[in-house]
Amino acid sequence: MRHSVFALMLTALSLSLYPTFALAQHAGAGGAPAPRTDASNSNSRPDLNQPQVDRVDDRRFLQNAAMSGLADVALGKLAVEKGASDAVKQFGQRIIDDHTKANDELKQLAAAGNVQVSDALDAKHQSRVDKLAKLSGAEFDKVYIKDQVKSQHQSVKDFELEAQYGSVAEVKNFASKALPTLKQHLELATDLNKSKK
Numbered sequence: 001m002r003h004s005v006f007a008l009m010l011t012a013l014s015l016s017l018y019p020t021f022a023l024a025q026h027a028g029a030g031g032a033p034a035p036r037t038d039a040s041n042s043n044s045r046p047d048l049n050q051p052q053v054d055r056v057d058d059r060r061f062l063q064n065a066a067m068s069g070l071a072d073v074a075l076g077k078l079a080v081e082k083g084a085s086d087a088v089k090q091f092g093q094r095i096i097d098d099h100t101k102a103n104d105e106l107k108q109l110a111a112a113g114n115v116q117v118s119d120a121l122d123a124k125h126q127s128r129v130d131k132l133a134k135l136s137g138a139e140f141d142k143v144y145i146k147d148q149v150k151s152q153h154q155s156v157k158d159f160e161l162e163a164q165y166g167s168v169a170e171v172k173n174f175a176s177k178a179l180p181t182l183k184q185h186l187e188l189a190t191d192l193n194k195s196k197k
Contacts, residue, residue: 056165061158061175062110066117068155069103071125072148075132079144084137087195088144091188095148098181109174145192152186 072095079092110117121129132144159182162175 056161056167058162058166058168058171059113059115061162061166062106062113062115062171063117064158065155066103066106066110067122067125068151068158069099069106070118070121071128072099072151072155073103074121074125074129075144075147075151078129078132078140082132082136082140083144084141087192088141091145091148091192094188095185098185102178102181105174109170112170113168142196145189145196148189149186149193152182152189156182156186 076092076095076099080089080096083089083092107117128147132140132147135143156179159175159179163172163179166172166175
């Protein structure tokens with residue numbers, strides 16, 4: 001029953017909230033979107049399959065987070081297999097463990113809200129995996145950690161925006177709960193990156 005109510009909430013909220021403002025006009029501190037005002041228009045509703053760049057879109061957040069999580073797990077497996085240092089191997093295993101758990105929770109959340117998330121990497125993320133798969137030893141460690149600093153920084157940013165400006169409570173709560181772990185990943189990656197220079 002809870003899942004069906006959540007699915008209805010996600011669909012209804014996404015269909016009824018019609019953005020009438022631009023991000024640039026209502027950006028808060030740091031360029032973040034300002035909290036939405038209620039501006040419904042029964043004659044003109046957004047198509048959920050079209051990009052909605054002027055608001056935080058719970059559906060898109062789930063899809064992007066799922067894809068990023070899949071990529072990080074795949075890269076973590078490469079780190080465990082190909083990493084030269086124990087620190088990189090341990091970091092890769094931590095990423096595998098944490099992101100696998102988060103990915104499972106995200107899939108359940110998406111299914112409850114009737115949101116399709118991919119089980120396979122798209123071309124952009126697969127290219128990251130392919131690039132690193134060709135490397136080994138110290139060169140692998142250097143490129144992998146640099147990639148992870150960038151990836152974890154983007155994840156923290158995306159999850160912070162969802163936690164603050166998302167529409168659906170369950171999705172916002174998921175983002176809020178995951179943030180401390182993502183920030184730890186970013187801190188670990190940043191420290192490893194410094195040690196590799």
